[in-house]
Amino acid sequence: MVKHNFYAGPSILPREVIESTADAVLNFNDSGLSVLEISHRSKDFQAVMDEARSLFHELLSIPENYTVLLLGGGASMEFCRVPFNFLKTKAAYLDTGTWAHKAIQEAAAFGEVDVIGSSKDQKYKCLPKGYVIPADADYLHYTTNNTVYGTEFLEDIESPIPLIADMSSDIFSRPIDVSKYICIYGGAQKNLAPSGLSFIIVRNDALGKMQRHIPTILDYKVHVDKESMFHTPPALPIYSALQTLRWIKKEGGVKVMQDRAIERAELLYNEIERNAMFEGTVVKEDRSRMNICFVFKPEYVELEKEFLDFTLAKGIVGIKGHRTTGGFRASCYNAMPISGVQVLVDAMKEFEQKHVK
Numbered sequence: 001m002v003k004h005n006f007y008a009g010p011s012i013l014p015r016e017v018i019e020s021t022a023d024a025v026l027n028f029n030d031s032g033l034s035v036l037e038i039s040h041r042s043k044d045f046q047a048v049m050d051e052a053r054s055l056f057h058e059l060l061s062i063p064e065n066y067t068v069l070l071l072g073g074g075a076s077m078e079f080c081r082v083p084f085n086f087l088k089t090k091a092a093y094l095d096t097g098t099w100a101h102k103a104i105q106e107a108a109a110f111g112e113v114d115v116i117g118s119s120k121d122q123k124y125k126c127l128p129k130g131y132v133i134p135a136d137a138d139y140l141h142y143t144t145n146n147t148v149y150g151t152e153f154l155e156d157i158e159s160p161i162p163l164i165a166d167m168s169s170d171i172f173s174r175p176i177d178v179s180k181y182i183c184i185y186g187g188a189q190k191n192l193a194p195s196g197l198s199f200i201i202v203r204n205d206a207l208g209k210m211q212r213h214i215p216t217i218l219d220y221k222v223h224v225d226k227e228s229m230f231h232t233p234p235a236l237p238i239y240s241a242l243q244t245l246r247w248i249k250k251e252g253g254v255k256v257m258q259d260r261a262i263e264r265a266e267l268l269y270n271e272i273e274r275n276a277m278f279e280g281t282v283v284k285e286d287r288s289r290m291n292i293c294f295v296f297k298p299e300y301v302e303l304e305k306e307f308l309d310f311t312l313a314k315g316i317v318g319i320k321g322h323r324t325t326g327g328f329r330a331s332c333y334n335a336m337p338i339s340g341v342q343v344l345v346d347a348m349k350e351f352e353q354k355h356v357k
């Protein structure tokens with residue numbers, strides 16, 4: 001049966017990315033060797049690293065004075081590396097839920113952390129509004145897409161101080177103005193590659209300004225100077241990332257990814273609003289295009305398990321909501337075709353016909 005993969009992460013990748021990765025595991029570049037067993041210093045792997053980093057620049061229009069790093073870790077690793085490298089005395093953070101909160105907790109060990117806005121009191125069903133960005137902070141950190149709660153900043157924040165963003169779950173889903181940021185980072189496993197990999201886009205001149213000792217492996221400058229090859233990188237996820245980047249380019253780039261994201265989100269949110277049994281959990285203007293959260297109206301909540309079984313029988317996988325929020329979450333990353341969302345919408349309609357009171 002065809003599967004429709006709505007997992008939040010690790011998550012759907014284009015089928016051809018998975019196939020070319022599988023091919024390279026068996027026989028990389030017709031070398032008779034697997035990508036799993038070649039030196040990361042070999043010419044063939046160096047070419048993978050170089051092309052992946054240069055496609056980042058091309059697809060996101062990253063200016064020349066920035067460096068793209070592909071390092072082992074994941075977004076949680078960068079929650080720590082970011083303040084190590086950028087927090088001198090004070091940083092401003094926006095609290096928009098689970099991941100933002102973890103970034104805040106990590107930064108608090110490095111200096112003053114000013115949480116200038118939080119939607120905690122609204123149970124993170126919206127983004128913080130009306131916050132004031134302090135001019136004396138080293139940076140403003142925010143999470144562009146809140147994977148757990150389903151809210152998203154659909155545009156770069158206007159800020160008088162440099163921005164740093166966790167873009168784990170919406171990177172490559174819209175054009176961004178990289179020049180507003182000194183650092184953009186994320187775990188690769190939402191929209192790019194298998195897990196184990198961090199991507200970091202860093203402005204070169206923002207580095208090397210710390211008084212504190214930074215352990216070598218945590219020092220972005222070391223990785224910049226070594227062009228992301230300071231030590232053995234996670235070769236297989238980087239190989240897959242390259243396949244995804246080529247796929248995005250072939251499909252027409254991030255603007256096309258954005259158009260598709262808008263189309264998918266409209267289709268599903270419209271059905272959530274129309275359907276008499278469901279309701280969305282996020283205020284309309286802050287709804288994520290990547291992670292679409294919804295619940296049964298109170299009179300139908302006892303049907304949750306039945307709905308999950310019903311949709312599973314149609315090949316729909318991964319729509320159970322996060323354990324902190326309950327309900328449902330359909331993650332619609334770049335690789336999700338509109339036809340997959342249509343299958344979910346049709347299932348919601350059919351379920352309504354059977355069960356609506």
Ligand SMILES: *Cc1c(COP(=O)(O)O)cnc(C)c1O
Pocket residue numbers: 009073074075076077099143145146147166167168169186187188190
């Ligand atoms: C998944 C996720 C993380 C955590 O990523 P890890 O690679 O597991 O550390 C952090 N931030 C956001 C926005 C995420 O979606």
